Amino acid sequence: AAVGLAGLGVAAPAFAEEELGLLNFGKVELGGGFAINLDIPETGIINIIVIVAGLFYLLGPILSESMATREKEIQTDIDDAIAKYIEASARLAEAEKNKQQADAVIKEIENSISKDQQDLKLAMETSMKV
Numbered sequence: 001a002a003v004g005l006a007g008l009g010v011a012a013p014a015f016a017e018e019e020l021g022l023l024n025f026g027k028v029e030l031g032g033g034f035a036i037n038l039d040i041p042e043t044g045i046i047n048i049i050v051i052v053a054g055l056f057y058l059l060g061p062i063l064s065e066s067m068a069t070r071e072k073e074i075q076t077d078i079d080d081a082i083a084k085y086i087e088a089s090a091r092l093a094e095a096e097k098n099k100q101q102a103d104a105v106i107k108e109i110e111n112s113i114s115k116d117q118q119d120l121k122l123a124m125e126t127s128m129k130v
Contacts, residue, residue, distance in 0.1 A: 028036040
């Protein structure tokens with residue numbers, strides 16, 4: 001069959017070894033039919049790097065603006081939380097002060113009741129003696 005193809009002027013396919021080019025470092029066989037391809041142009045690593053760099057270039061300003069906006073929102077939320085904490089602390093201090101005043105009034109009322117009970121008891125004793 002090869003003689004027939006040669007007579008027609010068609011060359012038979014040649015299965016020659018791959019030549020190592022500028023960025024072609026060959027393949028590293030791992031066994032079991034697996035290999036690491038070190039031919040950089042064939043693997044498309046350059047294309048991936050160009051795409052990733054382009055995405056960073058195009059999306060960088062948008063992401064920066066978005067992150068700056070988000071940072072401002074978070075800072076506003078933190079400032080609001082701090083203001084609410086300060087207000088709550090002031091209210092707590094006022095409530096504790098009011099509780100102390102209420103406790104003092106309660107003690108005064110209890111003392112007054114106790115004195116009135118003693119006065120009533122004394123009055124009843126004196127009225128029984130008479």
